[in-house]
Amino acid sequence: MGKLAENRYPSVAFTLVLFATLMVLLCMNIAISRVEKSNQQTLSFLTGLADVKGDILFLDAALTDRAVRFVLTRDSYYDKKFRDGARQLDDVLNNLRKSEISLIRRSAISIAESNRKMVEFEERAIALAKKGRQVEAYKILQSEQYRIFKSEYSVGANGLATFIESEIKTTIDESSKKGNWRTLVVTFVMLALVAVWAWFLSIFDVWKRRIEGLNQELDKRVEERTKELDEERQLRLMNAKLAAVGELAANIAHEVNNPLQIISLRAQQVLDIAEETADGGLKSLGDSLVKTTKRLGKITNGLRSLSRDGTSESITNVAVEKFLVDIIEVFEPRFVSQEIHFEKVNRAGEKTVYLRPTQISQVLMNLINNAIDAVARVKSKEIILGADIVPGGVEFFVLDNGSGVSSENESRIMEPFFTTKPFGEGTGLGLSISKDLVDNHRGKITYARKNDMTEFRVFLPQNFKSKGYRLHAEV
Incomplete structure (x- = not known):
């Protein structure tokens, strides 16, 4: 009016x-x-x-x-x-x-x-x-x-x-x-x-x-609000899909874990028999079975982590080395099957950092998944996961020798629903959700090209818990 x-x-x-x-x-x-x-x-x-x-x-x-x-x-x-x-x-x-x-x-x-x-x-x-x-x-x-x-x-x-x-x-x-x-x-x-x-x-x-300006401003607001509503609708739809995937992952982990426990018990029995009979070949077979069941157990635990949203998870003081190893064990079979040369570079040593393990695991796993997709068409594939001690906290980083992101798209890679992947292969939500999770830790996620390699860095403040920060609502 x-x-x-x-x-x-x-x-x-x-x-x-x-x-x-x-x-x-x-x-x-x-x-x-x-x-x-x-x-x-x-x-x-x-x-x-x-x-x-x-x-x-x-x-x-x-x-x-x-x-x-x-x-x-x-x-x-x-x-x-x-x-x-x-x-x-x-x-x-x-x-x-x-x-x-x-x-x-x-x-x-x-x-x-x-x-x-x-x-x-x-x-x-x-x-x-x-x-x-x-x-x-x-x-x-x-x-x-x-x-x-x-x-x-x-x-x-x-x-x-x-x-x-x-x-x-x-x-x-x-x-x-x-x-x-x-x-x-x-x-x-x-x-x-x-x-x-x-x-x-x-x-x-x-x-x-003035009227033209008001009309333009109104059109802009309507357009922005329409875009926000559309993004919210797509985000709700994607959250529903992710929830379904998480539930499926939890069911798979549960179904696999039951027979896995039986296999683990049988493997331990094989080791006991090998010790009693002093049979070296049998002992080697038992050790292999135990290692395999432990690896499968870690994979199922990773699937369980994927099924949780981390909203109610408490902030924990986590050792950087163990945190990296747990993530690598989830991806190790893919690295082997896709002939990817993987390297872990932990310059943080035995340093610990306060974080929500499930949320930051999701962030690093998303970055590694993107790196695997980026090197898919590269002849000599290479991915590096590591951590550095920096002033005020710890930085996790993921590097790959893929094609990287074009300069005109660098400013948009954190936007919701923006993706450079072919239609049907990406949702455009991975980096956006990762950014929100890192922001909730009062941290920062950055992108850069370094020595012909794509590098993502995730900074987490060391004093995140000691200063009593409260997390925002989760995505």
């Missing part, structure tokens, strides 16, 4: 960052749209005012022209056009007087007042023309006072136009400045978003590597 939760964290964070980014961009877009809309409305309004300025000047000129034409021609068409133009100009000025900009309102009022005065003069001229007094009417339109009103009107209209043009320029400049600021703000926000994204991606990468 923890891994699943951690797997969700990057997705949630990614969703939140993406949502926040979209919201920021949306808000910026709305704000920019509103500013642009406001600027566009202001600019459209001012542009419309610029058009109104043209209308004001055009309508003023049109009214004067129509009034003059009516005075000269007395054509009612121009009178009607004059009335229409006057109403149109009034509408334009009335709209300007409603403007929210005070300066435009004041300008519109001033222009309207000048227009009112001009229209009064123009209407008087039209009225006189209708009565046939065209000369007087024309003089009104050419009077100094009329020109003053018209000049005031033009000044007001031009002032309004100048103000409108100034406002348009100001609005465009402000819009440009706002656009620049907007560009800076957008750039800053985008850089900030890029920084946030970069930070998020770095955090996401850290999360990803």
